[in-house]
Amino acid sequence: MVTTNSASRGDARKxxxxxxxxxxxxxxxAKPPAFDLQTLSDAPLGRSHxxxxxxxxxxxxxxxxxxxxGVPEDYRIGIVPASDTGAFEMAMWTMLGERPAEMVAWESFGAGWVTDVVKQLKIEATVHEAPYxxxxxMAALNYDHDVCFTWNGTTSGVRMPHGEMIPEDRAGLTLCDATSAAFAQDLPWDKLDVTTFSWQKVMGGEAAHGMLILSPRAVERLESYTPAWPLPKIFRLTKGGKLIEGIFKGETINTPSMLCxxxxxxxxxxGQSIGGLQALHARCDANAKAVWDFCDANDWIENLASDPATRSNTSVCVKFTDDRITDGPAFAKAVAKRLEAEGVALDVGAYRDAPAGLRIWCxxxxxxxxxxxxxxxxxxxxxxxxxxx
Structure with a gap:
């Protein structure tokens, strides 16, 4: 239950x-609540990775x-460069092109993956888009093609409600950008062949490192298919037609920050100490529900997600709906600027390509x-x- 004071009536008191x-x-x-720089004292600084x-x-x-x-034992997990973007582009550039692709975009990062496939790699693709x-x-897609999608739209505040629409007997691969979903939402590993995320989202880690999780089907594709285009060294996951296993045992492609x-x-x-994955999910759910309840209680603000079943519990995006607002983008920026000036909310403005409003990380x-x-x-x-x- 969210309790508001007299400011909810619109008076001038803070x-x-x-x-x-x-x-x-x-x-x-945000860093984890228990974060302390002293906990990083065991980092092997000045040593080779x-x-x-x-x-x-x-x-x-x-x-x-x-x-x-809870990643299955037969899935490979690798630490790769360039955050979630690097991980997802590495997957697209090394695995796509063996068959047509289904490109799914409902926010800016998904739209970026469309650009990679259609304009850069020039793969035969069907593009499916939805507004912010x-x-x-998702049930309407052709899963005999390779399917690329974001699980949670960081910039749009919408997410996949579940993975039941993804068939188990699919012929194509599913490539899932899960950067603001991993550790916060249920990810059905049997429906995901490639999953990527970055440390700086749900776990509050530092930037520039990505995670690449491959199913056995994804490994099979890597070892049986060679793309028509040249691959930079930083993207190469195979050598001599075989997976470079060292990448998935801690022998990273480039130099990682041992401090990170x-x-x-x-x-x-x-995360383990507070109860593991279920506890992490519960914290996200509680945070998001507080914002959802606030929107329900006020008629001048509402969730950008049109369907409650697809509301994100991490990147909660809201918009102002009062008819008296004449310039929505300017108004939303002014609210975000006022909150930052008061030191009560930093970096809560909507993403630059998204509709005007606020984006509250939960x-x-x-x-x-x-x-x-x-x-x-x-x-x-x-x-x-x-x-x-």
Whole structure:
């Protein structure tokens, strides 16, 4: 239950309580509540990532990822460069082209994958698009083709409700960008052949490192198919027609930051300490519900997701609906700027390509009490901007 003070009536008084942590950015995201720089003191700084200690840390990060996420034992997990973008582009450039593709986009990053396939790789593809706040009818896709999609639209606040529409007997591969879904939402591994994410989302890790998870079917594709285009070294996952197994044992393609690796390890251990995957999911759900309830209680703001079943529980996107607002983008930016000036919400403006509004990160590293403290401030900032318009 979200409690608001007299600011909900639109008067000029500021709320009494401020979030203890005003960081609600959708990436990089807030650090885990237990974060302390001293916990990173075991990072092997100044050592090669190819030394025994470096490889051991990287291998530990891979196996802890498997444990916390519940990834099947016969799936490979690799740490790759360039965040989720690098991981997903690595998958597309090495595996697509063997058959036509089904490209799915309901937000800006999915649209970026469409550009890669249609304009750069020039693969035969059918493009399925939905406006911000909606998703594509996934059951209508041809799963004998390779299917590329985002599980959770970070910039649109919508997500896949489940994976039941993906057939088990599909001939094509499913490539899933799960960067703002991993650790927060149920991922049906038997329906996903390639899954990518980055550390800086739900677990609050540092940027520039991506995770690439491959099913046995994805490995088979890599070992049986050679793309028609040249591959840069940073994308190569096979050698002599065989998977480079070392990548999935901690022998990364390029030099990782061992400080970032240590930070990710501490985040994973924090996740384990609070109850594992179910506890991480529950924290996201509680955070998102606080925002959803706030929208339901106020007629001037609503969730960008048009269907409650597809609402994201991490990147919660909201829009202002009051008829008195004459310039939506300017108004939303002014509200976000006012919240930042007060030090109660940092980086909550909508993504640059998305509809005007706010985007509040509700991932597992955010405390529900901070979300609840923020909401009266949104109420106050909205009415302040409305009065000054």
């Amino acid at each position: 709320p009494d309580v401020r979030p203890a942590n005003p960081r609600f950015s959708s990436g990089p995201c 190819r030394a025994a200690i470096g490889k051991a840390k990287l291998a530990e990060a891979i196996e802890l990822t498997r444990s916390v996420l 706040g909606e998703i594509v009818e 690796v240590e930070d990710y390890l501490q985040a994973l251990k924090w 991932g597992a590293t955010v405390e529900t009490s901070d979300i609840e403290a923020l909401l009266p401030w949104i109420d106050w900032a909205f009415h302040q901007e409305l009065a000054s318009a």
